[in-house]
Structure formats: C-alpha cells, structure tokens
Amino acid sequence: MAISRPTLAAIRYGYGLRPGEEPPRDAEALLAQLDQAAKRKPRFPREGAGGRRETASRVMSLRAAEAKAAKDGKPNESIRKETQKEALQIYRQDAMARLAQAILSPFGFHERLASFWTDHFSTSALKSLPMRMVVPLYEAEAIRPNLAGSFANLLKAAMLHPAMLIYxxxxxxxxxxxxxxxxxxxxxxxxxxxxxxxxxxxxxxxxxxxxxxxxxxxxxxxxxxxxxxxxxxxxxxxxxxxxxxxxxxxxxxxxxxxxxxxxxxxxxxMNPMTAEHVCRKLVIHFVADEPPADVVAAMTAAWAETEGDLKAVYRAMLDHPRAWSDPGQKIKRPFEFVVSGFRAVDISDKDLSRLLDEMDDDDQEDDGPMRKALKMASSTAARADAKQRAARANDLTLAALQRMDQPIWQPPSPAGYADLASVWLSPGQLSERIAWARLMAGRFGQRRDPGTFLDAALGDAAGQNTRDVIAQAPNTNHAIAMVLASPEFNRR
Amino acid sequence: MTIKPGSSLSRRGFLAGACCAAAAPVLTPFSVAAAPGESRFVTIILRGGMDGLDLVQPYGDAAFAGLRPTLGLTPGTGLVDLDGFFGLNPAASALMPLWQENALSFVHAVATPYRDGRRHFDGQTMLENGGTDASQKSGWLNRTLAVIPRTDGRKALDIHTSMELILSGPNKADNRAGTGDVEMAQDEIGFLDRLYAADAPFAAAMEEVKRTGFSAGGYRQKRNRSVVDMARLAGGMLREDYRIASFSINGWDTHVEQASQFGSVAGELAAAIVALKDALGADAWARTVVLAVTEFGRSVRENGTGGTDHGTGGVAVLAGGAVSGGKVMGTWPGLAEDRLLDGQDLMPTGDVREIAAAMLHKQFGIAPDKLTSRVFPGLSFDRSSIYLQG
Known part of the structure; x- marks a missing residue:
C-alpha cells in the first residue's frame, strides 16, 4: 500500500504525526517551514543567549576562584559541588527544552535539520562542566539560524563557536x-x-x-x-x-x-568533495542507508549552481521522485523515536513541564513547591513516592535516550551518532524501545481507543498486520504500547 | 433457555434452579457490617479474558472432559476438589486455606452485559464503566464513592501507572504506580511476536530479545514479584485510611499453550490475594471483600493450539474475611451442546455487576436504589439478591 505524501512528509522529513497538526502536503510545504521557523527562538538556552553567557561566566568565575584558592591550600568543596549541581540542572532543563522543542514545534523539517546539523558539527556537553551550559547555546545561535542559508555561513558559525573550540x-x-x-x-x-x-x-x-x-x-x-x-x-x-x-x-x-x-x-x-560528502550524508539521514546516487547528484548540482545554498540543496532532494518512494527503509534514531512517541500521544507543554518538575523534585536541596510540601509532610512514603515519580519521569525522557544510546547533546565522538539500521535495529535496542513504549502507554495511553491512537500515530503508514494485532490486543495498555513498538512506528 | 443480552436470571430462580453446585444457602438475613467506616472493598481486574472453566473446573459435568481434552483435570489428575462438582486449578491452590476458612467463594457462569463482540477493549470498558454499552465515560467504582454514606469510607486508590477507568470519574480517587514496572505477561509477548511477524528484521530481533530475556531498564522486576507488590501496597494502604482499592493483573488471553500460561497467571492471582490478606492484617482482613473479575470468559472448547478463544460466561472470585465463603455460587447452565451460548460459550446466568452491587451494599450500606440508578444504571438488584444470602 502506498503511503500518502503528507504522511510520508511528516514521518520521513519531520518528527511524525501529531493530532491536530496538519502534516506537510509536499516539498513546498516542507521548505516553507524553514522560513517560518527562522523567525522563532528555540526554547533553549533557558535564559536566552545573553543570559546564558552571564550564567556560564558567573559559574566559571566561581570555579576559577575556588581553584585558585585551592592551590593556595584553601579549597572550598561546597562551591565546587554547588556549581557542579547548577550546571547539571541547567543541562537538564535545556535538554528537556530541547525535547519539547522537537515535540511541540509545528516545523518538523526544520527541527530534523537542526538535529542533523548539530550532529554533523558535533560537540558534547560531556566534555567539561562549562560545556553543559555552552552546547545548548551553540545549537541555538550557531546551528539553528544558519541551517537554511549558505553552507559556508553554517560552517563558519559552527567552527568559530566557543563550543567547537572547547570540544x-x-x-x-x-x-x-x-x-x-x-x-x-x-x-x-x-x-x-x-x-x-x-x-x-x-x-x-x-x-x-x-x-x-x-x-x-x-x-x-x-x-x-x-x-x-x-x-x-x-x-x-x-x-x-x-x-x-x-x-x-x-x-x-x-x-x-x-x-x-x-x-x-x-x-x-565550495569544494566539490564537501558537497558530495554533505549531500550523501543528508540522503543517508533522510532517505536510505544506501543513498541513491541520482538523488545525491541532483543535490550536488544544486550546490554547485547556488554556491552551497542549503535551501536549494534541500529542494533538489525533495523534488526528486526517490525522496517520496520506498518508505520505511530507515530506522528512527532514539531521539526521533522518542520525540515521535510524545507527538503521537499529543503531550502538552504543561505535561512536559510537569515531567521536568517531577525530576527536579528528586533533588534534595531543591526547594521547589513540591519539595516544600514534602518537607512539611515529612513522610517517608511521600518522599519515596517523589523519588519514584522522578525516576519515572526520567525513564520516560532523558534516561530513556541515555539507555537507547542517544543522550541529548552527548554524541559518542566528534563523528556524531550513528545513522544506520544495523546500529538502531538490534535486540538490545528493541528491548529498550518496547520497555519505553510500555511506560508511555501506562502514563499517557490510559483510556485511549487503540484504533484511534493507531490512526493518529501512523495514519495510512500502518500495515494490515499491525492493524489486526492492535485490534485484538488483550488490553488497551498493551495495544497502545504495541502501536509505539510497531515496525512502522520505528521506521521512516 | 435463552438469555437476552443484558438480562439477568431471576435471583429467586437461583434457589429453585437445578444447581448442583451451590450448597443450600443458609437464609440468614444480611446485616450491615458491624463497624461502619471500617469496611474495605478491593477489585482486581483480570485483563485478557480469564478462563473460568480452567480456574474453577466443572469436572462433575459430563460434557467437560470431552470439551477440554488436555486442559480439563479431575481430582485424580491434580484438580483440587471444592464441592464434589467443581475443582480448583492446582496452580491456585495457595487459596485453599481461605476456602477452608470460608473466606473464599467463586461465582460461576457470570458475565457483564457485554455480548457478541468478544473484543478485549470493549469488554474491559464495560467491565469498568459498569454500563450496558461502552459509552459511559466514568468507572463504576468511582461513581460508588459518591453514594457511600460515610465520607470516611470513600478514600480510594488505584494502583497503576495512571488511573484506570474503573476509578476514573468526577469523584476524588488517588492513583499510585506500583513499586516496579510490571514485566510483560505471556499473552502480551505472544502479541509482540505477531506484531513483528510481518517484518523480518524486527522478528529476528524479537527472537533474540526473547532468547536473552528482556534486559531493558524498564523491566526492573520479576513479574510475579510485582503483582504481589501491588497487592501488598493495596493492603498496606487499606490497613491505614484507604477503604477502596483496585489493581489489575494482565496475562489471561490464553490462545496458545494455555496449560502453562494459565498456571503462571493463576498462581499470581492466588499469591496476590494471599499477599493482600497478609498486608491487611487479621482485623482489616475480617472486614474486607475482594472481588476479582474479567471482561469475559473463554470458549468452552479447546482450540487447536492448546488454548481457548474469547467467550462469554466465566467466573468471578470473592475473597476476604467479610465474604460468606466456602462455596461455588451461581446457576450452573450445563455444558451440553444445547446449553451453550451460540453453541460455543458458557451461558451466563448471572451479572457480575450484581455481585459488585451486593458487595458494595454489604460493605458500605449503600441503598440498593442508589446502586441501580447511579452506580449500575439499569441493573436489577435488591436486598434479596442471592449474593447477599448466607
């Protein structure tokens, strides 16, 4: 069965279908997203670019002063610990904002490209403590504003950002x-x-x-x-x-x-080798592990003609018939899988914030409203409950990505995350994805009609076998989990 | 005799019926629990279609052995005899001490008003919404909260990662996740096999997952352990100020190799009830009714893969110190060909909603007219219900 173009556009070039969001009709609609998205600021860094520089500078000055004092025999453990904790919390907030950005943005193609280029020009928040605060800034100010202009500008912005030089x-x-x-x-x-x-x-x-x-x-x-x-x-x-x-x-x-x-x-x-390398990589990412040579050729031609205008390059890909055929050859990477799952259950901004709050409530020293209430109750059961809630919120989001080997802003090497089915379709990976699907069904799947959910999540991309199995599932929870665990939902 | 969908057999008919199973009921008038505000009520939802004919086997019915050539047992082959006609699956034998203490009953040949569709989702929706179709959006246990006379009897808890339908609705109820993620039931794993069957690389990965076991972080606990933990959690909360609790046990959709699958999940049900008793302690247990119900029973005939398919009539389990137990209740319709529903299912002769209504009346003193108007609209129930006898 052929998949309709809007469904394919949403799944292959975006982060999947989301109820209430009109899927892009065609190549033009996808390209139009790039102009629309350019006007919007991402949800991270939380305090904005200027604010983040102040925060990072303050934290680093504190640590530098402490390091100096330590050299003179006056170390201050609490400064070290507190700044560490602050940087980690900032990272966690930004990582959740990164997730929310991909889930809630109606401009899926722009979001996918933001991930693609952040990955192409990899930096890692794991590099050092300051990098936990700098990498989100890097994506927001070096990558996102430049992903639809000339490749030269994107290259310069990425290479000449502090994050890249530190990394x-x-x-x-x-x-x-x-x-x-x-x-x-x-x-x-x-x-x-x-x-x-x-x-x-x-x-x-x-x-x-x-x-x-x-x-x-x-x-x-x-x-x-x-x-x-x-x-x-x-x-x-x-x-x-x-x-x-x-x-x-x-x-x-x-x-x-x-x-x-x-x-x-x-x-x-402007080097043709660069065009070839980057275009191949784009096609491998969006279309197939074995990139069709004619699609790559159309893109490198556009590159040469426009001196590396990325929008023209994307257009050359999207205008090629192969861009719209042979669906399902790519396996979603964990981030894509998780984001599309949250989109399928139509999670709200509020529910995403609640997940972050639940995670924060586990920080013993953090005096969030929940924590204050817990202190007053001073009940160990309530504390254990909060701990468990925090673990669950984490299991649904950041820890899930960690376990699936694609933690946010922490690529394993400068080469970024793998992008091949041989890596992402493995027994360990499937096991993790099933586990996550079950957690999602438990938290967000309750009292959904499985047939309606299947349509919302996959539209006409759902095959007959999957439809039959979902319809006969022994309980609603398992049916919802199976939609997310299905081959169609893990392919694009 | 044919029973139209939604109708229930006259309760008086029960006494006159040719029932060979129930002990002659002792007609002592029922009185509301001695200490109001101390009574407790627990529902356990058995999801997937629990095979009542496997849990409580009518070995005394002449047709049974022929219908269940491999699944059917007799006291000679391990069945635990209950009353000379019915026997308990040995996998649930941990329940026998309760039976002997008259703290355990079974009600046979019962069903919700759900008929014909044999679909899990619709069946479970009606089991939980207490209605005669799937349209009602709140759960019957939630609606119950509003009609419990004493406000201190209304504190209710659902143990699940999110609120289940049975306790969802306008009235306040709490929701708590169990202590661990419940491992998948056998039937659920079987469905994953089918899900991946049409996609070779996924099917291969799934085979390997099964071979090496689910090692993912989401599965922190062994399944039997987590079912017992849910029961313990419920028991602990009910021992304090909670009075109503509900949780689910999945895994009853036994289309293939039922003998082993059913055995493990029936063992979990037994272990959960025993754990509940232990966690409640003697005083609270004495004032507790546990009702375990499923969306439908299963086909009376075994299928070709050692399992059974979706059916209609089945078994409800009643346990607790407040139960007048030690008997198999209900009107036994018989398994002869002409007694089956549509020629394939155990004929329902009772409505599980009436059992629930009777227990709610008994535990909380809720007036029958409130139960039949607000909790189970359209249900025929009054103080003369057979489930309130003896």
Missing part, C-alpha cells in the same frame, strides 16, 4: 606551538583541523593527506576562547605565521586581520 581542545590556544611561533617546536594540536576535513567538509577518504590536516590545523592556530565573555577571539601572538598551502591554495596571515582561516573555510565549503 576540540582549541580553546586556550593550547596544543599549538604557542609562544614563539616555531612550527618545529611543540606538536600542533591537529584535532580541529582533522575533524574539519574529515567530518565537517571534505569527508574521510576524499583524497586529502596528512599534510593537508596539518596545514588546516596551522591555519586555525590563533583561534581561542575568551572564557569570561564566551566569545571566540583571535590571538595573533600564538598564531602560526608564514604562508601555508592547503589543497592548492595558499593562505597567508596578514599582519592586521588574520582572516586566513575564514578564507579557508569558504574555500572548503
């Missing part, structure tokens, strides 16, 4: 042959240059050499992070001087501006 150890100019600019001195940290070529632009196996990696790394020297202001700065005194050649281009530091790294990024963005 790839370029933040203090550390690892560079810093003091005297002697390339023959200490080893240059090549990680930023290496990931730039291997992951972000040209792609592994595209023919560049170790010399190219080193050249890119050298061109990037001088970039650093002002940790107070949380801004990327350029420090000429630690930059590698002289002229450096990369892929046939010569980059030279001029005394005044030192913009050679910007020129390099622009050149890399």
């Amino acid at each position: 790839l150890d370029q933040s203090d100019g550390a690892g560079m042959d810093a003091p005297a600019g002697r390339p023959g001195g200490r080893a240059v940290n090549e990680s930023l240059g290496r990931e730039l070529l291997e992951l972000h632009t040209l792609g592994a196996g595209s023919g560049y050499t170790q010399e190219d990696v080193r050249a890119a790394a050298l061109i990037l020297t001088g970039l650093s992070v002002d940790r107070r202001a949380l801004e990327v700065v350029y420090r000429p005194r630690i930059s590698e001087g002289g002229s450096i050649s990369l892929l046939g281009e010569v980059y030279e530091d001029d005394e005044a501006g030192s913009q050679d790294h910007l020129r390099m990024l622009e050149d890399l963005a």
